[in-house]
Amino acid sequence: MTVDDLASRFASFRRPFKLMVTGGGTGGHTYPALTAVRHMQTVMQAHGGQVDVLWVGTAEGLESRVAPAEGIPFETVPTGKLRRASNPLKMINAQNVRDMGRVPMGVLEARAIARRFGADVILSTGGYVAVPVGFAARATKTPLVVHEQTVRLGLANRALARFATVVAVSSESTLKLLPDSTAASAVVTGNPVRPAVFTGEAARAVSALGMAGYDPSLPTVYVTGGAQGSEQINGMVRENLPWLLSVANVVHQCGPNWVEKAKQHAESLPPDARSRYWVDGFVGPELPDVLALASVVVSRSGAGTISELTALGKPSVLIPLVPSAGDEQEHNALHLERAGAAVALVKDRANAAELRTALAPILMSEEKRQTMAEAAAALGKPDAATRLVEVLLRVALENLRR
Numbered sequence: 001m002t003v004d005d006l007a008s009r010f011a012s013f014r015r016p017f018k019l020m021v022t023g024g025g026t027g028g029h030t031y032p033a034l035t036a037v038r039h040m041q042t043v044m045q046a047h048g049g050q051v052d053v054l055w056v057g058t059a060e061g062l063e064s065r066v067a068p069a070e071g072i073p074f075e076t077v078p079t080g081k082l083r084r085a086s087n088p089l090k091m092i093n094a095q096n097v098r099d100m101g102r103v104p105m106g107v108l109e110a111r112a113i114a115r116r117f118g119a120d121v122i123l124s125t126g127g128y129v130a131v132p133v134g135f136a137a138r139a140t141k142t143p144l145v146v147h148e149q150t151v152r153l154g155l156a157n158r159a160l161a162r163f164a165t166v167v168a169v170s171s172e173s174t175l176k177l178l179p180d181s182t183a184a185s186a187v188v189t190g191n192p193v194r195p196a197v198f199t200g201e202a203a204r205a206v207s208a209l210g211m212a213g214y215d216p217s218l219p220t221v222y223v224t225g226g227a228q229g230s231e232q233i234n235g236m237v238r239e240n241l242p243w244l245l246s247v248a249n250v251v252h253q254c255g256p257n258w259v260e261k262a263k264q265h266a267e268s269l270p271p272d273a274r275s276r277y278w279v280d281g282f283v284g285p286e287l288p289d290v291l292a293l294a295s296v297v298v299s300r301s302g303a304g305t306i307s308e309l310t311a312l313g314k315p316s317v318l319i320p321l322v323p324s325a326g327d328e329q330e331h332n333a334l335h336l337e338r339a340g341a342a343v344a345l346v347k348d349r350a351n352a353a354e355l356r357t358a359l360a361p362i363l364m365s366e367e368k369r370q371t372m373a374e375a376a377a378a379l380g381k382p383d384a385a386t387r388l389v390e391v392l393l394r395v396a397l398e399n400l401r402r
Contacts, residue, residue, distance in 0.1 A: 190381020229255010
C-alpha cells in the first residue's frame with residue numbers, strides 16, 4: 001500500500017493517529033523529526049484524519065525550544081550524556097558516572113509518559129534522550145521506529161536498534177555496516193529535508209542579496225560553516241578570495257561572530273571583485289534561493305547538510321567538523337567523495353591550498369559540475385519524509401492487527 005492508502009486506512013478508524021517523538025540535542029536530530037511530524041500531519045489531514053503528537057526531550061536540548069515554538073506538546077525526562085574518549089579508561093569519570101545514573105530515572109518517567117499517552121508508534125531520531133524513551137517503548141510494548149541520519153548508527157540508535165520494530169536509515173551504504181540482526185529490520189528512507197529547501201529560485205537570490213556585480217557567466221560558490229559559522233572555513237576562504245572572485249561569484253555565510261572581520265577584509269578587495277562578493281553572518285529566508293543559485297557548496301558535512309545537498313543535486317567541497325560524534329562528519333564527507341559527488345578535505349587536507357586545489361577543476365569545468373551534480377542527486381532522497389511517514393503508518397497498522 002502507498003502512504004495515501006495507509007493514511008486513508010487509519011483515518012477510517014475515526015480517531016487521531018497518536019505519534020510520540022523523541023530525539024534532539026542538536027539540529028541534526030531535531031529537524032528531521034519535525035519534518036516527519038509536519039508531513040504526517042499533512043498526509044493524514046489530506047484523508048480527513050488527525051494526528052496527536054507528543055515530543056519527549058530534555059529541558060536543555062534544541063528540541064525544548066523547537067517543539068513548543070511549533071505548537072507541539074512537549075514533555076521532558078532526565079537523561080545522561082556519555083562523554084567519549086579514545087582511551088576507554090578516560091570515560092570512567094565523575095561526569096559520566098553521574099549522568100549514567102540519571103538514565104534509569106529517565107526510563108521510569110518516559111515509561112509513565114508512554115503509558116499515559118498511548119502512542120500508536122514512537123519515532124526516535126537519536127540523541128541521548130532517545131535512550132530512556134526507547135527503553136520505555138520496549139517496556140510498554142509500543143512499536144519503535146529508529147531513524148538514523150548519518151552513514152553510521154549513532155550511539156543512542158545503536159543501543160535501541162536491537163529491539164526496534166524498524167530501523168530507518170538514510171543511505172543504502174548503511175545497510176552493510178549493520179549487524180545481521182539489525183539489518184533484518186532496516187529500511188532505507190533517506191533523511192527528511194525541510195520542504196522549503198525545494199522552493200528556491202536562483203534569480204530571487206541575486207535580488208535578495210543585492211549582489212550588484214553578480215556575473216551570470218561565472219559559477220557561484222556558496223560558503224557556509226553552519227548557523228554559527230566556522231573560522232576555520234572563513235580563514236581558508238579569505239586566503240583564496242582574490243583568486244575565487246576572479247573565477248566565480250561568492251556568497252559567504254561567515255557566522256555572526258566573524259562578520260566584522262570578513263567585511264573589513266572585503267574592503268581591501270578591488271571594487272570589481274568586491275561587487276561579486278556577498279558576506280554576512282547568517283542567511284535567513286533566502287537560503288532556498290541561495291542553494292538554487294549555487295554551482296558548488298563549501299561546507300561542513302553534518303547529516304542535514306548532506307541530505308539537502310544530495311536532495312538538490314549540488315556538487316560540494318566538504319570540510320568535516322573535527323571532532324564530531326563518532327567522526328560522523330568525516331564518514332559523511334568520504335561517503336559523498338567515493339560516490340563522486342564531493343571532494344572531502346579531511347584531516348591534513350583542511351587548509352587553504354587544498355581548498356583551491358579542490359575548487360579549481362570544479363569551477364573551471366561545467367561538465368565536471370554536471371557530473372558531480374548527477375552523482376549527488378543519485379544519492380539523494382527528496383521524498384524521505386514520505387518514506388518515513390509510510391514506515392510509521394505501516395508499523396502502527398501492523399501492530400493493531402496483532
